[in-house]
Amino acid sequence: MPFASKQQVLEVLRSTNTYFMEKWPDTGKPIYTTRWRPSNIWTRAVYYEGLMALYAIDPDRRYYDYAVDWGTKHQWGLRNGVETRNADDQACGQVYLELYELDKQEERILAIKKNIDFVMHSGKVDDWTWIDAIQMAMPVFAKLGVMFGDPRYFDYMYQMYSYSKNEEGGGLYNPKDKLWWRDRDFVPPYQEPNGEDCYWSRGNGWVVAALVRVLTLIPADEKNRSVYVQDFKDLMDGVLKAQRKDGFWNVSLHDPTNFAGRETTGTALFLYGMAWGINQGMLDAEVYRPALEKGWQALVDESVHPSGFLGYVQGTGKQPKDGQPVGFSTVPDFEDYGLGCFLLAGSELYKLLEDDR
Structure with a gap:
């Protein structure tokens, strides 16, 4: 059976996105779970990252207007103001x-630039104490560095990234397994029930996405680029080894027994990295393409409802037991970021298929 055509990929992206846009017509409406939260938080920002990726391959004006309306409703601001240090607040800045x-309307960048300049002026580089933060904030520094031709943004983000990787909790990256612990709480001696280290799927997916987005942005001669390239390749190797036979990844990459089963968000982020890496010639297509195709087919066949709703999305949290249960019909506490991850993966896969002859 031949793999999906680019048109089939585009159709499923449109379907899942239409479901969400119709469910959330008011882009400024607060999100209620256990309490009210403004809709410019990280979960919604990740959705809009995916939407902008979809817009790049399918330039439907509705997508652009929907994103602009979101920024306008929030006055292009950050949840906790321009002196926040929380990466979750900064994620909206990517969009x-x-x-x-x-x-180029200045109001769109005033707050996020002022915020990142505030962070850099502080000299403090230990903000990213959990690996999700790397994806939420690091591409903002990269984008500002490119837009303003100012390498200080590149240098500062490298210091922050390096702190998380090598110093926070003794270093959150494990070169032996080529995977990241989510935060210092999961650095050994913490163990999963089967005695393995706890490598949370989506957390590692966030690092994959961060590296993809930063490498897409920074110049070829940026002095730390080679570090990011090697880290990306190593991480993708660690990820590849953990793929399930059905194409998905578990919530706990090295313990399939701890809240076992399919999970969409980590899977989608890993596929995003694989598709991008193949497209850039950084990953061997003969090695990674079978895993990519198996994973994408699994998502489409097992996660996507006829309505466009995405199943098997783990809710918010930091480890396997959080956001459970994860099932085909289970509605997570936030529906937005799972779709964002899916749109990122599918849009990058579309580019790969576009090059097929």
Whole structure:
């Protein structure tokens, strides 16, 4: 059976995105779970990252207008103001900066630039104490460095990344397994029930996405680029070894017994990295393409509902037991970021298929 055509990939991306846009017509509406949260938090920012990736391959004006309306409803601001140090607050900046490049209205970048400048002026580099933060904030530094031709943004983000990788909790990256612990709580002696280290699927997926987005942005001669390239290749090797036979990844990469089963978000982020790596010639297509195709087919066949709703999305949290249960019909506490991950993966896969002859 031949793998999906690019048109089939585009159709499923449109279907899942339409479901979400119709469910959330008001882009400024707060999100209620256990309490009210403004809709410019990280979960929604990740969705809009995916939407902008979809817009790049399927330039439907509705997508652009929906994203601009979101920024406008929040006055292009950050949840906790311009002196926040929380990467979850800064994630929206990735989308604001991208929208600014499409229409250079200063209001779109004032708050996020002021915030990142504030962080850099502090000299403090230990903000990213959990690996999700790397994806939420690091591409913002990269984008500002490119937009303003200022390598200080590149240098500062490298210091912050290096701190998380090598120093936080003794270093959150394990070169032996080529995977990341989510935060210091999971660095050994912490163990999973089967005695293995706890490598949370989506957390590692966030690092994959961060490296993809940063490497897409920074110049070829950026002095730390080679470090990011090697880290990306190593991480993808660690990820590849953990793929399930059905194409998905477990929530706990090295313990399939701890809240076992399919999980969409980590899977989608890993596929995003694989597709991008193949497209860039950084990953061997003969090695990674079978895993990519198996994973994408699994997502489409097992996660996507006829309505466009995505199943098997683990809710928010930091480890396998959080956001459970994870099932085909289970609605997570936030529906947005899972779709964002899916749109990122599918949009990058579409580019790969576009090159097929």
